[in-house]
Amino acid sequence: MVISVSVVLLLALLAMMLMRNHALKPSHAVLCVLLGFCLASTSLAPTIHSTLVSAADLVSTLRP
Known part of the structure; x- marks a missing residue:
């Protein structure tokens, strides 16, 4: 459930940024x-x- 909420928030943020830039x-x-x-x-x-879920697992294993 945490992953889906994070994805929803990320996509909502991306959509808001795109709307802001017209x-x-x-x-x-x-x-x-x-x-x-x-x-x-x-x-x-x-x-x-x-x-x-697989993409989130892959991203979580990456270290900067």
């Missing part, structure tokens, strides 16, 4: 959110989740 319009951000909800209810959701 690279992403609010309507596009809403569309991305709706797409995320639609993807969460499909059969691809477990694959997407496992990919994100």
